[in-house]
Amino acid sequence: MYELVAPAPGGAALIRRLGRTGRPTGDTECVAQAELPEAVRRIEQRHGPRWVWERTAEVYPALLTAGVEVDRCHDLSLSAAILASSAFVSPAYTPRIGLPGSTDPDAEPAGVLAPGPLSPFQGTLFEPAAARGPGIDELEDELQSQLAAVARSPAASRLRLLLAAESAGALIAIEMQQAGMPWDAAVHDALLTARLGPRPSPGARPALLEAKAGELRTLLGAPRLNPDSPRELMQALHRAGVEARTTRAWELRQFRHPAITPLLEYKKMARLLSANGWAWIDAWVRDGRFRPEYVVGGVVTGRWASRGGGALQIPAEVRSAARALPGHRLVVADAAQLEPRVLAALAGDGAMAEAARGQDLYAGIAASGFGGDRTQAKVALLGAIYGATTGESGRLMPQLTRMYPRAVALVEQAARDGERGLTVTTHLGRSTPAPSARWRASQRTTTAEEQRRGDAVARDRGRFTRNFIVQGTAAEWAECWMADLRGRLRRIRRQGLTAELVYFLHDEVVIHAEEAAAEACAAAAREAARAAGRLLFPGVPVEFPLTVAVVRSYDQAK
DNA sequence: TCGCATCGCGCG
């Protein structure tokens, strides 16, 4: 059933077999750290247990390096974070181990999640500091306490699915990091050179960017302007008669002045240079792969975050550098309009599910109520999910409410609850953190001015909780999707073919596969999406179609 | 020189 792995003093590792409730069912095996991969391989082949460890990121890299993959695990730290705040757990469960992000073993286990630097080590199985962390008996206790918390929950099967998906995500994050996104530095360099000029010496502006800056200085009559400084830029614009309040691109676009167009071009080019220029290649591309670190559960809603290289913000502009190796393809699969579909399923809104029947949900909704205007349908729906009150989407809300009363009522209720400081919870059981100190202060106001500001703070929280249930449940769908897909790709690999997950972006995955396996991977992604829909929403008639592209480079998808 | 806040912009 379970095999618990824990560090032991003297650089050893302990392995203990546990039953359904986390009680030992056999002896504890002690192996040298260097022998752990082999021991894991042996046990994995014998009975394919669910591996239990404190943090996947501390154990799994070394196993993978030794060529040992595991089928499934239970990540105690990630599970603790979910259970500690889940409204589905009652009476409350208190973790006895550190939560993700707290590397300090003395840290208050149930305390606030202090965003400390995680340093998942690469070379050895356990950091030296971990020796002072929980030992095997504490980890066994913790597992029992988590399993008990799940078992007494009225939503036990949902929580079980959530913990399994999150733990699978932890495995996938490490596997993807080791695989890396195939990245052609020469292609990247060529596109930088075309856009900015040849690579300059460090600190200098590339030629085309410098030329653009010169043009700007002339047009604004500001010969010493540094366009990278918002303050200097602001002053120069004002002197030139452009009365912008900020120097953001969207605002500058409103003004008519000869300098605006070159300024917007400068900003675009400067952004490319600083965010994804040559320094980025040097820092993040090695051996033809971009290897970011994925932080599972790094976002409050349950989405993944990343560390290093801005992995989840790779601009369209440089995606042509993500190229399949010769004889290979990138299979790019994207869940079409995931969040609105999740809303339809969550709310059990039959009318919305009906409109979502086809590949394009917005078109379906437009056809049944916005006079066929797809843009309007999209603006209205996103406004409902994000909490827009003014502008076009605000005006479209009454119409949307008439068409889909259940879906709108669901997000409205989440917003009201959030404003009042209540917890809201995703479909599988991830709950919002307790209201911030700022929100609590907003409840104690005396003057009218304080009252007004307090209301604004409450509405902020309402928009957060409104979005939380949708974004968070979408993240659960995506994690279940990917976990199921991982299993299918492993089966494809067992036929001797190359097929590996190399990138994940909230509602989109990239698989690197040899040509002969590409179509099978595309089919696997589609089947996994159906499986995820059934897992989360059994019996609910909402479809989760994918857009799948088999391409040579990432920019060729969509 | 460093840490920290702010601005701005990329992604979903």
Place this chain on the structure above:
DNA sequence: AAAGCGCGCGATGCGA
């Protein structure tokens, strides 16, 4: 503060 959610990260500017 884009019309509204969630992030990461680089450059600048300021105070220590």
